[in-house]
Amino acid sequence: MYCTETEVIIIGGGPVGLIIALELDRQGINCLLVNNQLQTAVHPKANAINSRSMEHFRRHGIASKIRSSGLPSDYPTDVTYVTRLTGYELARLSMPSSSEAVKQAKHSNSIYDCSEPPHRCSQIYLEKILYDEVLNRKRIDVRFGHEFEEFNEINGGVTAKIRDLSANTKYNVSAKYLIGADGGRSKVRRQLGIEYEGEGGVLRRMMGGAMQATFFYAERNDQWLKLKESWQYWIITSDLRALLMSVDGRNKFVLLTRIPDSNKANTIDDKDLISRAAGVPVKSKILLRQQWTAGHALIATSYGSNKVWLAGDSAHLFTPTGGLGMNTGIDDGVNLAWKLAAVINGWGGPNLLQSYEKDRRPIGIRNLSFATEFAESIGSFGVSSKIEEDSEAGKVERDKLGYHLINHGQREFLIPGIVLGARYDNSSIIWQDKSLPVPDEPYSYISTARPGSRAPHVWLKDGSAICDHFGTGFTLLKFNSVKSIDRLFFAANKSGVPIKLFDCNENNLKSHYGADLTLVGPDGHVVWRGNKIPNECNSLIDRIRGV
Template sequence: MNGPTRTPVAIVGGGPVGLMLALLLDRHGVPSTVFDTAEAPHRTPRGNTHNARTMEHYRRLGIATPIRALGLPGEHPTDIAYFTRYNGHELSRLPLPSRNTRMRRTGRAPATDQTPEPVHRANQMYVERFLAEHVRTRPRITLRLGRTVTGLRQEADRVTLRTEDPAGRVHDVAASYAVGCDGGRSFVRRTLGVHYEGHGSLGQEVLGRRATAAHLRLPTFHRDVMTGTRAWSYWAFNSALAMNLIALNGEDEFFLLTSSADPDRTGPGPLADLVRRAAGTPLPVEVLGHRPWTPGAALVAQRFTFGRVLLAGDAAHLFTPNGGFGMNTGVDDAANLAWKLAGVLHGWGGPGLLASYESERRPIAHRNTTAARELNAALGTVERPAALEEDGPAGTAARERTGDLLRCYGERTHSLGVQLGARYDGSPLVAEDGEPPADSWGTYTPSGVPGGRAPHLWLDSWHGQGSSLFDRFGTGWTLLRLGGRAPDSKPLEAAAQARGMPLTVLDVDLADGRDLYGRDLVLVRPDQHIAWRGDRPPTDPEELMARVTGSVAGTKGAA
């Protein structure tokens, strides 16, 4: 074994969070090496929702458009529909637009539309494959698939990882920093001796039982069974079973999630029989793969930061799947962490910059896991009486009652507040100024109060690539001068230059911009969260820049 290979950042785990961290680091000019035990990206279905904030991060990397082409066909509805059985009674339906309809609406939206990138439904297996292919085009990223990390040793100036390739050869890697993005059973987290805290366990039940996930091919489902309006999510919901079939390609592939089969004993034959029972009719079923499903509940690691080793994604927090918050929270972890690692490695970040990762992201993990757990609990209270499938008045009444409960549950799944409303209030990197809006996981209120995501604004009527305010933000920091009457910003620019901070100055003359942000000057961080705002430069701009880069302790109030 030769001496260790060197890399600025070693990323353990090549799933979507690890790959996104590598791509965001690359955007900031930081090389990284990604290690994953698997020899190829996952080809089995996993998460299905890429929320608005995640799509905004894809947009920053220039990959939102190709990712939108993945998954369902453009005109396929994304409804969530509930049936007694798939050939039986429809209990409830939450109508949701197709990809093309969403984007047409975005193209006609007002200037203050809340996001340039609405939610997109595409299974993680498609997107992970795309991200891995995209990573291979980036010279600063080294992707080591089939490489298992077997040891981790932290020293004063480095982290040394021991890895093993498929042939059993051992390779050591020395990194300035290491990030564990290696999932719920994270080797990195376990090596550090860190446990999850919160509700549930790695074997958390869903709808009262443990769950099974399967990849299915149903060639006649849309033709012979679901002959009406198509959906993205098809629930079979009766006293005997609960099953969700999620359309993957809009044709014959589906992702099955069910609590009605013993995940430790069910094979392809019993699973196929269960699908036929849910369908209410014999149909051809091919089980392409299946696995026990251990989604967790509301679990958050005791710590996220350990010197030069950090945790992100499922290694840091585990979710019940309701709401689709898990992977998306992990991608937002990566966005928060990437610029901080870049700041430290490029020399303009202070000692408090990486420490702020845990203080900012751990409360968000608690917030989002709680929202998912409440959604799961709400679905678990929906009745599934035997009368649901009966003819006559009793059956009609039961279906109406259950349908009403499902409609109420469906309304609760609207989660724009969770998607866009994460705030870092109280962070030492944020200069407080004003009262933030109330936190609601169902509703997002745009606000220029520091700590929150910068509000979105369309800068022209075209609404294409380049016309979003976010498209004009710099790769690093952005200083907004709003309303056409902003005062001289030279003191702030000079303070940033003296510290070596990458800063873009952006003039936005639209009145809507000044109204949204509430001040003439706004300093936006590289992760698009607001660090400071004011109607004039602070009296001590050097102190402000030191604070927002983690070089001094934060103080209350705007400078």
């Protein structure tokens, strides 16, 4: 066996592992990315990138590239509920196309008060963009087709045993830290002896129990899909629950269906399922099928310790309602990466890494609760056998169900508070002020610079967003002529803490932040604010660096 060395080993090359690698590279940290697959995702999987994730991608200069993938810029992102694809429309939640969403954001006319509105892009496209980006970063050693076997914590670090699958040879890699971003069946989590807690595989009529995802090609035409273009079509009848999603806005789709009898899963006729959802025969080409289990609301009892940490699905498993699984994992990765980098670079204190779980696990629990609520709402109601009847009784049933569905759709898909309102109120590395926390309201986002919150978005006169000026370390936002800020920089420099000054005197900026000075962390969350530098300057610096 041959041995190599790096600073951080990342196990798992999905979106979470890839963003961690990019974040570490941005912080000047060398890392090794190990993935047991030879290529990025070939099945659509996740298909909703929320605003917070897009903000993270913006920081790496790839948000526009991602926005040019997935659904075309002029394609509606509506969610439509139907009896069949050729049947009755029960309800429709209209949402803007990507280009319209960007225009709304630019004019501050969006429910998502941010620089990057959400985007509908399949994981097959997202992973490829992230993968190409990590290949261009000099500090990232990418090894797809290599399988992690086990790790050992020795000599103040960690050594991983890895198998090169093509050569069938093993080798060791030594590092300072190891991250398990290797999914729900995480080998890293299992070796740590950490279990999930919560509910798994809860049975529902939809989004609960055994599920199948069929990725297929079909020429779009009015014979089987005469409805107005939508991102999602939910098929709801008394004998079938399914979800059809447009992957490319043209001829590629994925159909999610509940498998009533998991023992007969291998006998399912995919083409017949597609035709049943349409209500007419559909000429289709099956590209790939994948069976999985929905109904999870699971979270790891610990997010790791010492030299080994968990992020993404290895730390929590979601049912996909609300699109919170991958996006929560991306936020995990950003939080963990800067803290690892701080410790490796010598300025992070002994409590900094412990703050990762204190910050992120409550958010995992919060988001799991929301996702479960959405799954119950869409998956647990019954449907009358009259729903497809061309009769007054059928119309009554359709109107009644449509009312429920439009209310559900608004709750599942219009969730700016969940997406942008995650905050670290009880974090050990923020310097809290005396202001009261704003309500954690899932369906509306209340912008606040209270420490622990995401720094409020503001467009500047030059067309940039204020977040475009945040540095790789901490950023001190200065909105007025405040004197004696040098003391903060002196204290930071003494401890090696990187702080950048952004001096901006544009009108009304202070009103967004509630103070003349605001200190923003590397992940874009506020760690302190005030109208003058506190007398306890050294204590403030020690707090934010985890001492």
